[in-house]
Amino acid sequence: MDDPVKRLARLDVCAVSDAMDKLGLPGGVSGLAQQATTRRIAGRVVTYRLVAKADAPPATGAPRHLGTTAIEAASAGDIVVVEQRTGIDAGSWGGILSLGAKVRNLAGVIADGPVRDIDEARAYDFPVFCRSLTARTARGRVAEAETNGVVTIGDVKVAAGDYAIADASGVVFIAAADIERLLDAAEDIVGREAAMAKALLAGTPISQVMNGDYEHMLH
Numbered sequence: 001m002d003d004p005v006k007r008l009a010r011l012d013v014c015a016v017s018d019a020m021d022k023l024g025l026p027g028g029v030s031g032l033a034q035q036a037t038t039r040r041i042a043g044r045v046v047t048y049r050l051v052a053k054a055d056a057p058p059a060t061g062a063p064r065h066l067g068t069t070a071i072e073a074a075s076a077g078d079i080v081v082v083e084q085r086t087g088i089d090a091g092s093w094g095g096i097l098s099l100g101a102k103v104r105n106l107a108g109v110i111a112d113g114p115v116r117d118i119d120e121a122r123a124y125d126f127p128v129f130c131r132s133l134t135a136r137t138a139r140g141r142v143a144e145a146e147t148n149g150v151v152t153i154g155d156v157k158v159a160a161g162d163y164a165i166a167d168a169s170g171v172v173f174i175a176a177a178d179i180e181r182l183l184d185a186a187e188d189i190v191g192r193e194a195a196m197a198k199a200l201l202a203g204t205p206i207s208q209v210m211n212g213d214y215e216h217m218l219h
Helices: 004-009 013-023 068-073 095-103 118-124 176-201
Strands: 033-036 041-052 079-083 108-115 128-133 142-147 151-153 156-158 163-167 170-174
Touching: 004 041, 004 163, 004 176, 013 163, 013 170, 013 176, 033 118, 041 068, 041 108, 041 151, 068 095, 068 142, 079 151, 079 163, 095 108, 095 118, 108 151, 108 163, 118 128, 170 176
Parallel strands: 041 079, 079 108, 108 128
Antiparallel strands: 033 128, 041 142, 041 163, 151 156, 163 170
16 A cells, blocks of 8 residues: 555645545644745654743753754654744744755645745745744744644644645644545545546536535535
8 A cells, every 4th residue: 555645645635624524533724824835745744832932941951943853853755843822923934944854855844833034945945834924033032842742733733743734725634543544535535526527528517517416525
């Protein structure tokens, strides 16, 4: 059987979102805009969570810049997922991190929070999805609380080792335990929609193509 990431990469976010609905699973997040490149990304997840600087745990050992531990823990094709829900206008990701992630062949970054240096990410052709953009540095404002713990993105809990897919329509996270049945359901939906498109191109009226079967496809 194909690797789950390869199967996921052949899908699109809307089909995956529909499959999540069909299975009664949470996971879809709106409002995380595709800010750098127009490519869809899909992969396994590494995470880090940011907090206000004043709330950060005491530092031990040599200081490390936010995100660097996650990048070094990631494998090629992984997606870095960042929680920056402090309400503080400060970057959760930046240009040097984009370059460092690209050098390690990571698939992209998804940040629930502000990202800065977006022009650099675009120049590096490195995919970035985020809640907003900023020029404000994280230094002195926010700090990393943990790497590869559970983060909250939108209203979805995401753990290291889960899966993500993102394109211009939105972002969906899939728990590792659900990936096989999710892929099966999404591939079925894609196949049925492909048959509908073929019927339309053959001249079948759209009212017949999008009939009751379509309306009840997720039941």
